Amino acid sequence: MHQIATCAVDWHAVREDFPILREQAHGHPLIYFDNAATSQKPRAVVDALRHYYEHENANVHRGLHELSSRATEAYEQARQRVAIYLGAANAKEIVFTRGTTESINLVAQAWGGKFVGAGDVILLTEMEHHSNLVPWQLLAERTGARLRFVPVLDDGTLDLEQLPSLLTNEVKIFAFTHISNSLGTINPVSELCEKAHAVGALTLVDAAQSAGHLPIDVQELGCDFLAFSGHKMCGPTGIGGLYGRAEVLDSTPPWHGGGEMIVTVTLEKSAFKKAPHRFEAGTPNIAGAIGLAAAIDYIEQIGRPAIFEHDTHLARYAAQHLAELPGMHIFGPTKQRGALVGFVMDAAHPHDLTTFADQYGLALRGGHHCNQPLMRRFGVPGTTRASFYFYNTTEEIDRMIEILRDAVRFFS
Amino acid sequence: MISELDELYQEVILDHSRRPRNFGDLPEAAVRVHGDNPACGDEIHLGVKFDAGGGLQDIKFTGHGCAISQASASLMTMKLRGKSRVEVMEMLRAFHNLVTDETSEAPKTLGDLRVMKGVRKFPQRVKCAMLAWRAVEQALEQGAGEATVSTEPA
Numbered sequence: 001m002h003q004i005a006t007c008a009v010d011w012h013a014v015r016e017d018f019p020i021l022r023e024q025a026h027g028h029p030l031i032y033f034d035n036a037a038t039s040q041k042p043r044a045v046v047d048a049l050r051h052y053y054e055h056e057n058a059n060v061h062r063g064l065h066e067l068s069s070r071a072t073e074a075y076e077q078a079r080q081r082v083a084i085y086l087g088a089a090n091a092k093e094i095v096f097t098r099g100t101t102e103s104i105n106l107v108a109q110a111w112g113g114k115f116v117g118a119g120d121v122i123l124l125t126e127m128e129h130h131s132n133l134v135p136w137q138l139l140a141e142r143t144g145a146r147l148r149f150v151p152v153l154d155d156g157t158l159d160l161e162q163l164p165s166l167l168t169n170e171v172k173i174f175a176f177t178h179i180s181n182s183l184g185t186i187n188p189v190s191e192l193c194e195k196a197h198a199v200g201a202l203t204l205v206d207a208a209q210s211a212g213h214l215p216i217d218v219q220e221l222g223c224d225f226l227a228f229s230g231h232k233m234c235g236p237t238g239i240g241g242l243y244g245r246a247e248v249l250d251s252t253p254p255w256h257g258g259g260e261m262i263v264t265v266t267l268e269k270s271a272f273k274k275a276p277h278r279f280e281a282g283t284p285n286i287a288g289a290i291g292l293a294a295a296i297d298y299i300e301q302i303g304r305p306a307i308f309e310h311d312t313h314l315a316r317y318a319a320q321h322l323a324e325l326p327g328m329h330i331f332g333p334t335k336q337r338g339a340l341v342g343f344v345m346d347a348a349h350p351h352d353l354t355t356f357a358d359q360y361g362l363a364l365r366g367g368h369h370c371n372q373p374l375m376r377r378f379g380v381p382g383t384t385r386a387s388f389y390f391y392n393t394t395e396e397i398d399r400m401i402e403i404l405r406d407a408v409r410f411f412s
Numbered sequence: 413m414i415s416e417l418d419e420l421y422q423e424v425i426l427d428h429s430r431r432p433r434n435f436g437d438l439p440e441a442a443v444r445v446h447g448d449n450p451a452c453g454d455e456i457h458l459g460v461k462f463d464a465g466g467g468l469q470d471i472k473f474t475g476h477g478c479a480i481s482q483a484s485a486s487l488m489t490m491k492l493r494g495k496s497r498v499e500v501m502e503m504l505r506a507f508h509n510l511v512t513d514e515t516s517e518a519p520k521t522l523g524d525l526r527v528m529k530g531v532r533k534f535p536q537r538v539k540c541a542m543l544a545w546r547a548v549e550q551a552l553e554q555g556a557g558e559a560t561v562s563t564e565p566a
Binding site: 349 | 416417420421426450451452453454455476477478479480534536537540
């Protein structure tokens with residue numbers, strides 16, 4: 001059993017909080033290594049959803065009755081909880097969305113629609129998930145703006161030497177991922193934000209793979225926008241958020257129109273609420289927000305520094321032992337990586353490998369991981385990915401290595 | 413060993429995926445179809461030459477992808493060479509049934525192709541098995557020139 005001397009978390013006991021980890025898959029104990037796609041949910045989160053529906057369920061911000069007050073209070077407390085979790089100066093800087101994808105679309109369409117025009121440059125990187133690429137392509141198409149990309153080096157890190165020629169004063173926004181979902185690369189967010197601001201560009205951080213894994217302080221990072229998903233950090237699906245620095249968010253026009261986001265409406269014209277409610281048209285995902293707050297409480301009880309240390313230890317352990325397998329090619333940086341390892345094996349295509357592993361209860365992901373341009377950059381159609389969270393163990397990784405060793409025999 | 417896995421990856425399939433038959437360019441092809449499975453990144457480039465009656469005189473492929481997609485293409489080209497249009501379309505229907513329909517008895521006319529039966533237990537892999545067949549269907553429809561076909565219609 002592995003031990004982390006510096007922290008007192010009983011990682012095996014933590015597993016008891018996740019009933020799903022006792023499931024079997026194809027007659028074998030489940031080994032869930034698809035956490036970069038979505039994490040599992042602790043009982044505390046499921047209980048919070050249940051408690052909301054059994055004791056507080058009503059629509060928010062408009063009912064004058066007791067239940068509506070309870071729901072509104074719980075929903076706004078959840079916003080406060082997210083603000084504290086991300087180090088935001090004010091809860092007004094947190095917009096609830098369906099997740100990272102919707103958050104980025106909000107910025108690209110609402111902020112971008114007003115502030116990005118023909119000839120302007122949107123700077124991205126070659127390692128972006130489709131969710132931080134396609135919304136900008138749509139904006140560029142609509143406005144005549146141009147896209148530029150920071151290249152990725154063979155070791156999976158950004159080619160920062162190219163940055164001065166790419167990050168010019170034509171750049172209106174630099175949007176990049178905190179942690180790559182295929183490579184595990186952890187990008188130097190503060191440094192990138194500082195350089196972007198030096199040329200007058202705003203920044204958006206895609207925190208889908210980082211928000212549940214390491215401490216984040218938006219003021220320290222210095223970003224203007226930060227997008228994240230609840231379901232990758234123990235929360236329910238369909239809830240996530242956008243942090244927007246107050247000044248930037250206030251200057252952004254509404255996106256979706258409807259109830260909840262207006263002050264007065266006439267048949268011809270409407271006046272809109274201030275941020276964040278301006279961006280939350282219609283009945284929001286109230287239960288989701290409350291579940292997300294419960295997920296944050298749960299994560300904070302363990303502590304993000306401990307989670308990061310444990311997670312990245314698992315990834316290093318996995319990379320080290322995967323490398324011992326024949327015909328193995330591991331992608332991404334060797335020194336520091338997030339909680340995942342992407343690889344290709346000579347013996348079998350990622351999909352054959354994933355099908356094989358699944359029959360032994362091991363959930364891996366095979367494919368392009370919504371990173372088609374990045375896969376092309378590395379000359380592979382896809383990779384197999386093992387992605388970890390704090391409830392995974394080194395024993396599970398040992399079992400993965402055994403299964404992959406069997407796969408090599410099976411397919412060779 | 414697990415039976416469903418063994419049934420999916422029968423020795424014949426692994427053999428065809430390692431050493432695909434009819435693999436290569438067909439210089440005198442009347443139609444070339446580029447088949448694409450964007451969800452997996454599987455690709456197949458199919459060349460078909462027709463005889464005077466419109467049947468498949470020759471058929472070859474290149475490409476890359478998972479064992480299922482490559483073995484399926486290899487087995488298909490072996491089976492379809494010399495077949496008439498009608499026979500090809502019948503076989504396409506029979507093969508689709510074979511890999512999707514839990515209740516279908518594998519018809520004898522499919523011959524070696526029956527080793528692909530195990531795919532029916534793996535619904536996520538049906539597209540892999542059907543990629544080459546979608547390409548040949550497109551080749552018949554097109555008749556000449558170049559075409560592309562995808563398992564994810566736009």
